[in-house]
Amino acid sequence: MSAELSPSGSTVAEAEAFLAAHPEIEAIDLVMHDANGIGRGKIIRRHELLGFYKSGRHLPISILGLDICGEDVHETGLIWDQGDSDLRAWPVPGSLVPLHGTVPARAEVFMCMYGLDGTPMTSDPRHALQRQVDALAADGLYPAGAFELEFFLLANERGPDGRVQPARDVVDGRFSTKTEVYSVDHLHGMLPLFSAIYAGAAAAGIKAETMISEYAPGQYELTLHYRENVMQAADDLMRLKRIVRAQARAQGVTACFMAKPIEHYAGSGMHFHVSMLDKSGRNVFVEAVEGQWSPNILHSIGGLRATMAESMLVFAPHANSWRRFVGQSYAPISPSWGVNNRSVALRIPAGDIKARRIEHRPAGVDANPYLVGATVLAGIRAGLSYRVDPGPETTGNGYEGAEAGEMPVDWRGAIEAARASTFLRDALGEDMHRTFVAIKAAEYARVARTVSEVDFDLYLHSV
Structure with a gap:
């Protein structure tokens, strides 16, 4: 052959x-x-x-x-x-x-x-991201970035109430329903699993870095090394999810990548950190004087804000995704931006000026990173091309300033906004846009016609 x-x-x-x-x-x-x-x-x-x-x-x-x-x-x-x-x-x-x-x-x-x-099959998500990478390259810009991976480790069996419950420690079977946020000792109970995850990442050439006990029982975050190629960053995220799922299964627990598996606690995000390099490798988001923001980063934020509402289906693609957006929950509920502020959708993190970047916070861990990357890059391109003003910075509690109507309020609204969006059609490409919206509409219909336990709980003996 x-x-x-x-x-x-x-x-x-x-x-x-x-x-x-x-x-x-x-x-x-x-x-x-x-x-x-x-x-x-x-x-x-x-x-x-x-x-x-x-x-x-x-x-x-x-x-x-x-x-x-x-x-x-x-x-x-x-x-x-x-x-x-x-x-x-x-x-x-x-x-x-x-x-x-x-x-x-x-x-x-x-x-x-x-x-x-x-020729590229344009309903393939990788091609959608590559289109945006190529379009930026034509303008002499090269996006770099990394995705954060938040996830839950759950027991294979449901609790007495029929709901999912945090996994017991794989070291000694210890059980906790506490939030345990940032507890280092709590992490020790899962060290054999985490060691296997790191070994799997190393075998795959992925630089998995910091492990954190996150803001819910059984929730963790694993950070990834910044990549000068966002396609590689998306590949890292997809491959790492598979590694985490396989190693958790081998240890007798379930890795969960739903956006909101436990209703009273925070959900899991897939924050996308992104910066833009020129042909010489210089970060064009870096300001000349620290704190006096570069027009490039401001216009990029402006583009992301202007296109966020019609893009939310990409960032929150499932019925469960929309349960994550709750005030005071570390998930954004408006297209706000701010500096060193986790209550906003678009955050400029504190840190070394050379590492200046935008942290895009709306996407849940259940989203497709190729489509998230394509949509975010297209929003940045629009902001740079049209020099979009980002509006005033949000300071303090961003949840208090959120206004109704700024974003879709549910999955159906997001589907209709995406269907009508010229921006999203251009961002994903016509074929990928048609494919994605059609799939989401079909899934919405499946959920909408399902008679759930909630229906019986609310109405069986009441109406």
């Missing part, structure tokens, strides 16, 4: 070198991320890897038109409108890595979808 020219830039030499360096690897997970960020693909045997790198792998176009349950969403136009035809997936260069702690030994590689003629 002769090698074809890979449109992704992958090479057979990469696979050959990997196999030579890892004779223990028996199988490889081929992973593509759909609109919901769910990894879909196949597991192949070792002897199949070179064929994948030589010729790609045929996969049905419908793999990118699935809802959260993996069922076809016909309104995407990716199912029978296309005859559920095969396109071709190709490896993402540099993404072939070993998996830690698997028996027998396995690896994984990310893949991206292309037409049979090698």
Whole structure:
């Protein structure tokens, strides 16, 4: 079999070198991320890897038109409108890595979808982010960044009340329903699991850094090293979620990436720290005099504020996502901005002036980082292009200044705002926009027609 020219830039030499360096690897997970960020693909045997790198792998176009349950969403136009035809997936260069702690030994590689003629399949979320990266590069700008990963560790069994409960410590089975925020000793109870997560990250070439006990029982945060390539930052986040989930499962607990699994406590965010470099590698957000903000960072914030309301479906894509937005909860409820202030949506963090950046706080950990990245970069581009004024800085309690009507108030409102948004259609690309909105509308309909326990609790003996 002769090698074809890979449109992704992958090479057979990469696979050959990997196999030579890892004779223990028996199988490889081929992973593509759909609109919901769910990894879909196949597991192949070792002897199949070179064929994948030589010729790609045929996969049905419908793999990118699935809802959260993996069922076809016909309104995407990716199912029978296309005859559920095969396109071709190709490896993402540099993404072939070993998996830690698997028996027998396995690896994984990310893949991206292309037409049979090698053109990008534009309902693939990776291509949406790459479009925005390329558009900024045409203007001589190169986004850098990192995502934060917040998550819960939950027991595999529900509590006596039928609700989820925090996991017991894997060291000695100790159980706590306290918030334990920033408690170092509390972290020690999960050290074997955290060590396995760090080992998995190291094997994958990810610089996982600080672990924190967060602001809810069983909630943690793991920070990632800043990347000069936001595509790599998004890859890090997606891969790390998979590592955390697998290592938690191996330790007998459940890693939960819902935005709001416990109703009376804070939810889990996926804050995106982003800065912009010029061709020489200089951070263009840095001010000439500390505290006198650069026009570049102010206009970028202005663009993000102006486009936030119509983009909220990307940042809060699920029914559960909207339970996270509660006052005094560390989740923003208005398109506000401020300095060293965690009550706002767009924060300029304190710290070294050379590391000046925007912390974009609306997205939940249940969002797709490729689509979040594409939308945020498009908002920054709009702000820079039109020199958008960010408006007054929010100081003090940003929840007190929030005004009704500034943002959608629920999932349905976000779907309708996204459907009508010219900005979001341009940010994601027409095909990705159509696919994403259609999937969300189908999921909304699924939830809306479901008769839940809440219905019976409220109405069974009352109406």
